Amino acid sequence: MERVFESQPLWEPSEAVKQQANVTHYMRWLREKKGLHFQTREALWEWSANEIEAFWGSLWEYFSIQASTPYTTVLRQRVMPGAQWFPGARLNYAEHAFRNATEARPALLFRSERHELVSVSWVELTQKVGAIAQALRDLGVKPGDRVVGYMPNIPETAMTFLACASIGATWSSCSPDFGTNSVIDRFKQIEPKVLFAIDGYQYGGKRFDRRPIIAELQESLPSVEHTVLYSYLFGEQGTRPAALSNTLSWQELAAKSAPLQFEQVPFDHPLWILYSSGTTGLPKPIVHGHGGILLEHLKCLTLDKDIKPGDRLFWFSTTGWMMWNLLLGGLLVGATVLLYDGSPAYPNMGTLWQFAADAQMTTFGTSAAYISSCMKSGIEPGQNYDLRHLRTVGSTGSPLTPEGFRWVYEHVKSDLWLASVSGGTDVCSAFVGCSPLLPVYEGELQCRMLGAKIEAFDEAGNALIGEVGELVITNPLPSMPLYFWNDPNYERYRESYFSLYPGVWRHGDWIKITPSGSAIIYGRSDSTINRQGIRMGSSEIYRVVESLPEVLDSLIIGVEMPGGRYYMPLFVVLREGVELDESLKARIKTQLRSTVSPHHVPDEIQQIPEVPRTLSGKKLEVPIKKLFMGIPVEKAASVDALSNPQALTYFVDFAQKVVARREDTAV
Numbered sequence: 001m002e003r004v005f006e007s008q009p010l011w012e013p014s015e016a017v018k019q020q021a022n023v024t025h026y027m028r029w030l031r032e033k034k035g036l037h038f039q040t041r042e043a044l045w046e047w048s049a050n051e052i053e054a055f056w057g058s059l060w061e062y063f064s065i066q067a068s069t070p071y072t073t074v075l076r077q078r079v080m081p082g083a084q085w086f087p088g089a090r091l092n093y094a095e096h097a098f099r100n101a102t103e104a105r106p107a108l109l110f111r112s113e114r115h116e117l118v119s120v121s122w123v124e125l126t127q128k129v130g131a132i133a134q135a136l137r138d139l140g141v142k143p144g145d146r147v148v149g150y151m152p153n154i155p156e157t158a159m160t161f162l163a164c165a166s167i168g169a170t171w172s173s174c175s176p177d178f179g180t181n182s183v184i185d186r187f188k189q190i191e192p193k194v195l196f197a198i199d200g201y202q203y204g205g206k207r208f209d210r211r212p213i214i215a216e217l218q219e220s221l222p223s224v225e226h227t228v229l230y231s232y233l234f235g236e237q238g239t240r241p242a243a244l245s246n247t248l249s250w251q252e253l254a255a256k257s258a259p260l261q262f263e264q265v266p267f268d269h270p271l272w273i274l275y276s277s278g279t280t281g282l283p284k285p286i287v288h289g290h291g292g293i294l295l296e297h298l299k300c301l302t303l304d305k306d307i308k309p310g311d312r313l314f315w316f317s318t319t320g321w322m323m324w325n326l327l328l329g330g331l332l333v334g335a336t337v338l339l340y341d342g343s344p345a346y347p348n349m350g351t352l353w354q355f356a357a358d359a360q361m362t363t364f365g366t367s368a369a370y371i372s373s374c375m376k377s378g379i380e381p382g383q384n385y386d387l388r389h390l391r392t393v394g395s396t397g398s399p400l401t402p403e404g405f406r407w408v409y410e411h412v413k414s415d416l417w418l419a420s421v422s423g424g425t426d427v428c429s430a431f432v433g434c435s436p437l438l439p440v441y442e443g444e445l446q447c448r449m450l451g452a453k454i455e456a457f458d459e460a461g462n463a464l465i466g467e468v469g470e471l472v473i474t475n476p477l478p479s480m481p482l483y484f485w486n487d488p489n490y491e492r493y494r495e496s497y498f499s500l501y502p503g504v505w506r507h508g509d510w511i512k513i514t515p516s517g518s519a520i521i522y523g524r525s526d527s528t529i530n531r532q533g534i535r536m537g538s539s540e541i542y543r544v545v546e547s548l549p550e551v552l553d554s555l556i557i558g559v560e561m562p563g564g565r566y567y568m569p570l571f572v573v574l575r576e577g578v579e580l581d582e583s584l585k586a587r588i589k590t591q592l593r594s595t596v597s598p599h600h601v602p603d604e605i606q607q608i609p610e611v612p613r614t615l616s617g618k619k620l621e622v623p624i625k626k627l628f629m630g631i632p633v634e635k636a637a638s639v640d641a642l643s644n645p646q647a648l649t650y651f652v653d654f655a656q657k658v659v660a661r662r663e664d665t666a667v
């Protein structure tokens, strides 16, 4: 058994944990109902990832999926893209959340920088979702119409999404810390009929008025017929200033009563549209279906993450990250879903741990970047907060460092399950990560998730074990995108995932599958910027930076550094005679902060003579990223294929200094 960092596991599930695990229950069910007997979790994975029709078909039965018409076959054809799952079935995602309605526990618990712990009962959730759904119908919203939210992670956003899903409307959201351009770039592509927004929010103790931005959105999104405003920051008095015309009040709409009904839609009816940035063009609008997400989230949360009815599930996320969508899946499995709005560092780094104690959190999910910030801040959650209910800490967004693994066990709790997982917006789930049946080793993801045929490929498409390769998925998953919006011939879809290995999904991460079946992710294999789990295409940053008159050209890279740091330098080519002084740097940063997002302000800005480009004119992002990872230039770049190879010299020198600095500080 190869172990990368050390041979002792940090945690091993007890016999009781294994016996009580949902996946053990499922394995017993498979034996009794299907005569399928698996001795190990690895054997179960092999079957689930290869016999995908039998696996996903069994889940339909195991989870008692409620469908008003049955399916004709589990999977029409094993093709990617275009696999058609469960044709003929009609169902509704939201109906499966509400079948868990109970008076025994709250549906949601919420806290923000400004609110004490708020509990939302299933009765309240049902009433408000029913009312908003009726309001949408009254506004003329039909199945398939797009409804968008510029709303934070608060109960009202969850309610609005569930209302959309219940009537078959397609939801899409951006977090209110996204600047105007980022929101318009996303929402304009999908022509929404209704915009839900908040008037403002507080983050890190500062108040942000979003009303001017909403006015801009109304102006720039001609398809929007109605704006519904939730007065979150300013109270009823301040919600309808002259600048905001034609707004309806969320509070007024939600106060009415209407029975909650569930439109029955085809399995592949669009549930929501998420966005993922590529290296060129506008963000990709990824369309996921009701049935695919329902099955994937039931599977992931129940069998891989072991969430049980009555658990209290939290994942620190904004509404602009797919972890918010996955978090809401907690309602599908009968968990109470915990929402937090605000900065995790305000008023101090203990905030979310206090929330964990007060809300009796059982799973605390977060980003690896957050764990690394806790580590640097020196806090002691285990000593200072009552974490007796906490069983699991989840981590994702970027690879969690070995130090991060150790910190959780040493400073949070020695007996908990650290579920470090990886997946992506593209499938709105995690496909490598965790199982309650397996030990946790430092720096490693425990296994590949059930049903996900994940492999590491070399350039020729050979599967690798024990070596780093491209993360690929070689069998379809039900939650793969149905299509990208406005991509009728699947051109962008194919180009995004299938251009390197035809018919095989290339995810864009580097992965090593170890001989024992665990996995290590080594970061992005393309040039997408991924800071704190939020992906942005470099093109979005270029658009903003290069709109400044002084900037002629630019290049940005994001590099995963040892210690969990994400290093994001920006390089600019300036107009003749212009120097990169502090005032220009500040203007570039302000522009990025306000129009893209605060996460995308670079760590440093450097002036360069020219941007290295390929013969076809593409900026040389991945090879330059490789230089900063310490890969020698001969291996990092094909110098012959550059139109201006001399431009590389600067980067070779600069990267060497950064790598040397990195190694010095690592000692």
Ligand SMILES: CC(=O)CC(=O)O
Pocket: 322, 323, 396, 397, 398, 421, 422, 423, 424, 425, 429, 430, 533
């Ligand atoms: C599950 C994930 O993969 C989350 C992310 O990195 O976006």
